[in-house]
Amino acid sequence: EVQLVESGGGLVKPGxxxxxxxxxxxxxxxxxxxxxxxQAPGKGLEWVGHIKIRADGGAVDYAAPVKGRFTISxxxxxxTLYLQMDSLRTEDTAVYYCATAGFKTxxxxxxxWGQGTLVTVSS
Amino acid sequence: DIQMTQSPSFxxxxxGDRVTITCxxxxxxxxxxxxYQQKPGRAxxxxxxxxxxxxxxxxxxxxxxxxxxxxxxxxxxxxxEDLATYYCQQFNxxxxxxxxxxxxxxx
Numbered sequence: 001e002v003q004l005v006e007s008g009g010g011l012v013k014p015g016x017x018x019x020x021x022x023x024x025x026x027x028x029x030x031x032x033x034x035x036x037x038x039q040a041p042g043k044g045l046e047w048v049g050h051i052k053i054r055a056d057g058g059a060v061d062y063a064a065p066v067k068g069r070f071t072i073s074x075x076x077x078x079x080t081l082y083l084q085m086d087s088l089r090t091e092d093t094a095v096y097y098c099a100t101a102g103f104k105t106x107x108x109x110x111x112x113w114g115q116g117t118l119v120t121v122s123s
Numbered sequence: 124d125i126q127m128t129q130s131p132s133f134x135x136x137x138x139g140d141r142v143t144i145t146c147x148x149x150x151x152x153x154x155x156x157x158x159y160q161q162k163p164g165r166a167x168x169x170x171x172x173x174x175x176x177x178x179x180x181x182x183x184x185x186x187x188x189x190x191x192x193x194x195x196x197x198x199x200x201x202x203x204e205d206l207a208t209y210y211c212q213q214f215n216x217x218x219x220x221x222x223x224x225x226x227x228x229x230x
Contacts, residue, residue, distance in 0.1 A: 035219075037167075045159075045167065045210055045221040063218045064124075097166055108214040109157040109172035116166055 002026040002112045004098050009117030016088050016121070022081040022098030022114055029079040030054070033101035035110060036072060036083050038094035046094070050101065051081070065091075088121045095119075125149050125213050129222035137230045142198040144225045146211035151191045155214040158187055158196045161224075162207045170209075171196065203229055 008020040024032070033056075036048035049062040051072045060072050071084040081098050095116040102111035126149035136142050146156065154174035159167040169178045171187035174194055184199045198205055206229050211222040 044224040047219045061217050107173035113166040
């Protein structure tokens with residue numbers, strides 16, 4: 001059974017930093033493209049970014065609102081995905097989910113999701 | 124960026140009703156579309172990918188159709204456990220944008 005467990009959320013002041021982790025089990029993590037999605041309180045889902053596998057160059061893409069402030073990385077030896085968040089703003093307040101990317105017949109989708117971790121940016 | 128627009132934003136229906144949610148893309152995305160169900164306080168769950176392919180384990184009352192820029196998610200006979208918010212997501216190009224969601228209420 002695939003399990004994704006996020007951790008590291010909490011309360012942080014504007015301008016501060018936080019690092020989220022997503023521990024994966026039950027899958028070949030080294031072969032999994034991984035994603036971060038967030039959801040502000042009472043709002044919809046927002047794509048944050050993703051990281052490809054090392055075999056595909058390990059490329060990373062970010063949404064415009066977080067580019068230059070957030071960094072996605074992975075440690076395949078620990079089956080763990082990270083989201084380093086710097087220069088946090090109040091509008092970054094959200095539940096952050098990690099999700100695996102599935103592929104079938106050329107199509108892409110997010111098939112497994114963690115339970116999410118809440119990040120609150122407030123003074 | 125590709126904008127995804129869902130309609131309606133809110134829907135109230137009775138058990139047994141046929142329910143349809145529409146998702147429109149601001150440009151053509153072929154069939155690179157997925158649908159998710161998010162129940163209150165829970166993570167999203169994949170229902171459909173490639174516009175119409177049902178994810179394993181998802182009840183057959185859910186179906187998807189469309190291609191290009193207009194897509195639909197249909198629930199053929201609404202059940203009480205279908206109370207949730209439904210989202211579409213495009214995978215044609217980055218960023219992989221979501222629709223704003225359709226909140227489904229059971230009358």
